[in-house]
Amino acid sequence: MIYIAGPCSAESREQVLETAEALSRINARWSFIFRAGVWKPRTSPHTFQGVGEEGLEWLKEVKERYGMEIATEVATPEHVEAALKARVDYLWIGARSSANPIVVQEIATAIGDRLRLTEHRPASPDRTQTKTILKGILIKNPVNNDAGLWIGNIERLEKTGVPVFAVHRGCGHQPCWAMAHAVRLARPDIPMLLDPSHMSGDAKKVPELMKKIEELGLDGAMVEVHCRPEEALSDAKQQITPTQLGNTLDSIVSRLCLASLICPPSEEKELNWLRAEIDELDERLWETISARMDVSRRIGKWKKAHDVAPLQPKRFQQLSEQVAHFAKENGLSADFAQEVLKLIHEESLRQQ
Secondary structure, three states: OEEEEEOOEOOOHHHHHHHHHHHHOOOOOOOEEEEOEOOOOOOOOOOOOOOOOHHHHHHHHHHHHHOOOEEEEOOOHHHHHHHHHOOOOEEEEOHHHHOOHHHHHHHHHHHHHHHHHHHOOOOOOOOOOOOOOOOEEEEEOOOOOOHHHHHHHHHHHHOOOOOEEEEEOOEOOEOOHHHHHHHHHHOOOOOEEEOHHHHHOOHHHHHHHHOHHHHHOOOEEEEEEOOOHHHOOOOHHHOEOHHHHHHHHHHHHHHHHHHHHHOOOHHHHHHHHHHHHHHHHHHHHHHHHHHHHHHHHHHHHHHHHOOOOOOOHHHHHHHHHHHHHHHHHOOOOHHHHHHHHHHHHHHHHHHO
């Protein structure tokens, strides 16, 4: 299993080293790659944008003090150059960059050029110039639900000759399991890590999402971990503490030990992927029904204010015809569709 952990952003030397030290004290069975962003592509220019190259020095200190490999996000060729000069072991490409294949290609080209340059550079007598070694490139799924684009980005990065890892972080705090499933089926040779922090946007949901690692046969996780999440300058709501991460990982080990005794082998992973898709669709379905009832309550207020009867037969007939057409176009039973409409309509009237 591969576990990449650390704060969303490198905010200060003290914060970086304190978090790394706490991670180093977690149960000896865990070996972490330490992550922290030094350049932050934020939505608003008025929010924390990262400390820049100074943060790379803090990451180097983590590597020297605690023996952890280090990872940071890159979004431009200039970022790649600076990170590789700092001997960063893993580079990751975020969801915003992943949505733009031109940006991904520019990053891939910069990595390839840098590696070829150092490959053929003569060793300097004073050993100040050493070969650049990059152990992996992590590519997150795009912000949009696009399995083809994610696969295309993997293929662009593979041309560098560096091992590529897919990181599934969902879209807009939704899991988007179908997208990840499609990529997993198309490229089972590419390790896939879970990013429960961005998938949920909520620290309380991270431990539950981590269970998906075993259920879906994933290869590990990339988790946002902060020594004091409530003080974080970015993504404060979704970061967990090192202690919480340790407890979650210990729980996963207990689940794996129990599963090895009572569960059939890994052929059920495919079924679990399909069930994950169903669970996500069901959640969206109930959220949609809930939103519909909210609109129904507002309609009820309008009808009461304008002395209009709650039941409008002509409107219901219109809805019934729309549902019949939709059922026919999508291969659904007409009776089933009308029964669902009837139940929803009855609840809408009750809400009104």
